[in-house]
Structure formats: C-alpha cells, structure tokens
Amino acid sequence: MLNFLVPILKNPLSRLIVSKTIEKVSHHLEKEKIIRAREIEASKTVDVANIKASSSSFRDELLTIIISGILICTFLPITQPHMIKGFEIMRTAPTEFWWAVLICFSGSFGLSTLRNIKNGKKK
Secondary structure, three states, X not given: OOOXXXXXXXOHHHHHHHHHHHHHHHHHXXXXXXXXXXXXXXHHHHHHHXXXXXXXXXXXXXXHHHHHHHHHHHHOOOOHHHHHHHHHXXXXXXXXXXXXXXXXXXXXXXXXXXXXXXHHHHO
C-alpha cells in the first residue's frame, strides 16, 4: 500500500533532507535548553540584586516624592502664597544649610548612580 514511499526514502537527496531536518530540530531543542538554563540562573541573580537594591530605594523614592510635592505645590493656586513665603525664607538660608541639602541629595542619588555605573562596567 505504501510501496511508493520506499524509493523516496532510499533516495540520497531525501535522506540528506531528513538528516538535516533532524539535526536542525535537535539543535533548536538544545539551544532552548541552554536559554532556559541561563534564564533560570539570571532570575536567581536578579532576585538577589533586587533585594540588595531595595535597601536604599526607599530613601530615594521618599526624596523624589518630597521634591515632586514641592514642585506641584508651586503651581497650585491654594498653596502659591505659602510657597512664595517659603522660597523667600529659603533665600535667606545660610550657605551651610545648602551644603547639607546638597550632601543629602548627592548621598542618596549620587551614590546609587555611581553604584549603577560601577555594576554596569562589571557586566
């Protein structure tokens, strides 16, 4: 009944096609295994990196929220008189105060940025 397939299977060209197809499929499966193994390994290191990074992210987020709140309050008509008075008071603040503010912000944002740059060069 399937006797017409025997000459096709004995043909060297069809054997070559079948063997190349099998090689391609097995190569693809092996490649998928390697990719999955690397993804699993990367997820393990990412979890550890996220845990380490989360220790300082709260401080950064808090500073960002405070600065955003100040910026938003500057444009709200209800808070504008208070913001103007606050900015006038800040103009008279001593230089040491501004150095302290600069140290706080650079300590929070600057060091985390340097840490990211340093980690990026290691990869």
